[in-house]
Amino acid sequence: MNKEIAGRLRAEYEYLWHDSMRELPDGWVEPLVVLLEKLYRLPTIGPVSFASPGLVTWVNLRVEVSSSSASAFAMPVMAPGKWTPTRALECVEALLEFHGSTQETCSICGSEGSLMMRILGSNTEGVYCDEHAPGGSDDA
Ligand SMILES: [Zn+2]
Incomplete structure (x- = not known):
C-alpha cells in the first residue's frame, strides 16, 4: 500500500489500524476503508449509549494478504456483555464483505x-x- 495512504488511514482509524494492512496492494485499499468505516461505526449500532463513532473500540484487527484474496481477522476487545446480536453480526458481515470484495x-x-x-x-x-x-x- 502506498505509504501516504497508509499514514492517513493510520491517523484516521488509529485504534483499528494494524501494520499488517500495509501489505495490501493499492487496489484493495477501498475494501479496507469500507471495513474500517463499518467497524469504526460499530458503537452506533444498537443501544444508543455508545452513540459516537470511533469512541469505543470493539475489536482488534489484522489482515492477511494472499494473491487471490485478503482476509480480515477481528479479536473482540469489548467485554462480552456489551455485545448485542446486531452489533456482532454487523462485525462478522463486514469481515466477510471485505474478503468477498478483494476477490472481485x-x-x-x-x-x-x-x-x-x-x-x-x-x-x-x-x-x-x-x-x-x-x-x-x-x-x-
Ligand atoms: Zn486494474
Missing part, C-alpha cells in the same frame, strides 16, 4: 476484477481487471 477487485487499480488461477487456465494468480491481467485476458 483488481489488486492494482481497484476496478472490478476477476480471480485468475493456474487451475483455471491462467498463467498467473491474482485478481485483475482486463487491463491489468498479466499476459492478456484469456479467461472468459
Whole structure:
C-alpha cells in the first residue's frame, strides 16, 4: 500500500489500524476503508449509549494478504456483555464483505476484477481487471 495512504488511514482509524494492512496492494485499499468505516461505526449500532463513532473500540484487527484474496481477522476487545446480536453480526458481515470484495477487485487499480488461477487456465494468480491481467485476458 502506498505509504501516504497508509499514514492517513493510520491517523484516521488509529485504534483499528494494524501494520499488517500495509501489505495490501493499492487496489484493495477501498475494501479496507469500507471495513474500517463499518467497524469504526460499530458503537452506533444498537443501544444508543455508545452513540459516537470511533469512541469505543470493539475489536482488534489484522489482515492477511494472499494473491487471490485478503482476509480480515477481528479479536473482540469489548467485554462480552456489551455485545448485542446486531452489533456482532454487523462485525462478522463486514469481515466477510471485505474478503468477498478483494476477490472481485483488481489488486492494482481497484476496478472490478476477476480471480485468475493456474487451475483455471491462467498463467498467473491474482485478481485483475482486463487491463491489468498479466499476459492478456484469456479467461472468459
Ligand atoms: Zn486494474
